[in-house]
Amino acid sequence: MSAIPDPIQLELFINRFRAVVEEMGTLLQRTAFSVNVKERFDFSCGLLNGRGELVVNAPHIPVHLGGLGVCGRAVAEELPLEDGDVALTNHPAFGGSHLPDISLIAPVFYAGKRIGFVINRAHHAELGGKRPGSMPPDARNLAEEGVVVPPMYLVLKGKAQWTKIRKHLLSGPFPTRSINENLADINAALASLMAGKRALQNLCTQFGPETVSYYMEALYHHAAARIAQRFTDLGQGSRSATEFLDDGHRICVRIGLIVDEGRPLLEVDFAGTSAVHPANFNATLFRSHSALMYVLRLLLDEPLPLNEGLLRDVKL
Known part of the structure; x- marks a missing residue:
């Protein structure tokens, strides 16, 4: 802007x-x-x-x-x-x-x-x-x-x-x-x-x-700037986790944060997760998108509405 x-x-x-x-x-x-x-x-x-x-x-x-x-x-x-x-x-x-x-x-x-x-x-x-x-x-x-x-x-x-x-x-x-x-x-x-x-x-x-x-545009950039600052405060690093449903189906996630010249990038990768479950335990990309945005909103811990600016520096 x-x-x-x-x-x-x-x-x-x-x-x-x-x-x-x-x-x-x-x-x-x-x-x-x-x-x-x-x-x-x-x-x-x-x-x-x-x-x-x-x-x-x-x-x-x-x-x-x-x-x-x-x-x-x-x-x-x-x-x-x-x-x-x-x-x-x-x-x-x-x-x-x-x-x-x-x-x-x-x-x-x-x-x-x-x-x-x-x-x-x-x-x-x-x-x-x-x-x-x-x-x-x-x-x-x-x-x-x-x-x-x-x-x-x-x-x-x-x-x-x-x-x-x-x-x-x-x-x-x-x-x-x-x-x-x-x-x-x-x-x-x-x-x-x-x-x-x-x-x-x-x-x-x-x-x-x-x-x-x-x-509208100002709010997008404001949300993006606030979560970018939060990422910068956290610093670079990566974490991974694996969980299992009762029937053995696997859920994997790797979260990596890179800060390059002051511009952070958060990568969330679900590679390794089990393929389509035969029952109703599956999630579309939309569901993952929703959950991730909500987690970022909680991580920010500021009175901002859910806004897609939170995902500007995120790769899912």
Whole structure:
């Protein structure tokens, strides 16, 4: 960035951005049908910058939050998202977790220019699969876990695609058993996105889109600088660990920290970990991404939101 941001204004914008996603979360929790959302708070909301990187989160599920940017970018690469569009997916290859977690993402435009994205993820109590609840421990493929939703439009050019969504959720070898509840929860998630979209546009109206984008970028660089300083304080070195599941499957990690001319690089390598587990103990790159970002946030021990700047100097 060409200019050093005013630290007071940066802190104010951090809290303004947080207010956007907290409003999204409150609306989703209050309007959803699923007990997982209403009472267990098994959902997450995030704000992404124009590149699809996580800017701020509401204090929801950590293993969701760190990967919302991964999901947002994967969906945006698969589907062209224009003003008035909303996409949804639960596919692990596009940043999803387990299939009951459905993610919605919408671009936010102001004066014809994309400012960022709003995204949420919520756990549906039932989404098909070979057993009710969509979390069978003996599943051997995705279809046995539930209905697989690749990135698809929920809203296209301002028009909701409810008929297509219903048809998809009722398709496949193990369709959902609770279609009306699913659609109600998706509608709640959609309302949450629209609230976040309006809130971010209101910030653009109040402060100008250039200022809003500037402080999104400033927060990214601030988070990156703070964790880089923490890495430098720790100094160079490497550590490794190996653990085993009860059935003998191996989890290996090697963490190495190099500081070169004041610029640190943290490398996290899971080479040596066992291949795909036959049961439901597997994690996508998204899960590892989420866990790593959360650990770095704890390592920093400062009141910063989860922000993808934390991963600028990290190789996973």
